Amino acid sequence: RTLHDELTRALEAGEFVLHYQPQVALQTGRVIGVEALLRWQHPLRGLLLPGAFLPALEAHPIAPTIGRWIVDEACRQVAAWRDAGLPTIRVAVNLFGAHLQGGGLAGEVMDAIGRHGLPADALEIELTERIALHSEDAALDPIRLLHGEGVAIAFDDFGTGYASLSSLKRFPLTRLKIDRSFVRDVLTDRHDADIIRAILGMAQSFGLDVIAEGIETPEQESILRAMGCREGQGYLYGKAMPPQALADLVARDC
Numbered sequence: 001r002t003l004h005d006e007l008t009r010a011l012e013a014g015e016f017v018l019h020y021q022p023q024v025a026l027q028t029g030r031v032i033g034v035e036a037l038l039r040w041q042h043p044l045r046g047l048l049l050p051g052a053f054l055p056a057l058e059a060h061p062i063a064p065t066i067g068r069w070i071v072d073e074a075c076r077q078v079a080a081w082r083d084a085g086l087p088t089i090r091v092a093v094n095l096f097g098a099h100l101q102g103g104g105l106a107g108e109v110m111d112a113i114g115r116h117g118l119p120a121d122a123l124e125i126e127l128t129e130r131i132a133l134h135s136e137d138a139a140l141d142p143i144r145l146l147h148g149e150g151v152a153i154a155f156d157d158f159g160t161g162y163a164s165l166s167s168l169k170r171f172p173l174t175r176l177k178i179d180r181s182f183v184r185d186v187l188t189d190r191h192d193a194d195i196i197r198a199i200l201g202m203a204q205s206f207g208l209d210v211i212a213e214g215i216e217t218p219e220q221e222s223i224l225r226a227m228g229c230r231e232g233q234g235y236l237y238g239k240a241m242p243p244q245a246l247a248d249l250v251a252r253d254c
């Protein structure tokens with residue numbers, strides 16, 4: 001069987017799972033959100049990371065179907081954590097371009113939120129610049145609609161592409177995710193520190209929240225906090241983990 005055929009079988013067999021990477025408030029250290037990251041529990045090859053299958057999946061006709069499953073599963077999980085006594089945690093999902101193009105996105109997302117009894121702002125949709133850039137203005141209407149309903153919209157890997165500044169004007173956004181390539185050398189590279197300051201300043205003028213990705217050390221955390229960044233994500237707080245491990249992490253500081 002080809003990888004292409006395997007993906008259809010995997011969806012039917014329920015082999016896709018979501019792992020969750022914590023996002024914390026830099027002032028308090030509290031977990032305030034998670035990013036859902038797709039894994040494939042392969043019967044022979046073990047747990048596969050997106051690098052092994054995402055390119056094939058993105059080009060596959062079932063991408064929108066898997067995208068719909070991801071939204072529903074993420075909402076189901078947040079409701080399950082809440083029902084188990086945890087606070088309602090915001091969950092961010094990464095969008096497939098083909099899912100946005102498919103046309104049904106806004107209805108599916110609002111339906112999932114409603115079905116699981118979540119407030120709209122418990123869900124965040126992550127858009128990459130690649131998706132944003134390659135979409136006609138009208139193709140972004142579902143994103144505008146969801147933003148209007150209170151769903152959070154985040155711009156992933158911000159600062160690495162070309163259309164960042166005009167995108168801020170064109171898109172309905174809630175949050176910028178500072179790409180981890182700027183965080184990595186923030187302590188030693190003056191230009192990276194300047195870029196982060198510029199992003200924070202811009203976000204403030206546009207009324208957007210910011211989260212820094214790829215925080216791995218307490219020193220990176222401290223300087224970002226001092227620069228006025230309020231949220232962070234990275235190995236310092238945890239890698240993407242199964243739902244129960246995430247619940248244990250959150251329960252520790254409840």
Ligand code: G
Binds near residue numbers: 037070095240
């Ligand atoms: O941590 P990880 O190796 O899971 O992530 C690798 C890449 O795969 C990241 O760029 C991430 O955006 C992408 N990715 C992970 N999960 C999903 C998903 O559910 N949907 C989409 N579209 N991309 C994902």
Ligand code: G
Binds near residue numbers: 094
């Ligand atoms: O959607 P996005 O491309 O941002 O997906 C997140 C990716 O970043 C995943 O592959 C995840 O494993 C990776 N990642 C998350 N935190 C860190 C970190 O602190 N350091 C590094 N090197 N990678 C990270």
Ligand code: MN
Binds near residue numbers: 094126
């Ligand atoms: Mn992401």
Ligand code: NA
Binds near residue numbers: 157179213
């Ligand atoms: Na990112």
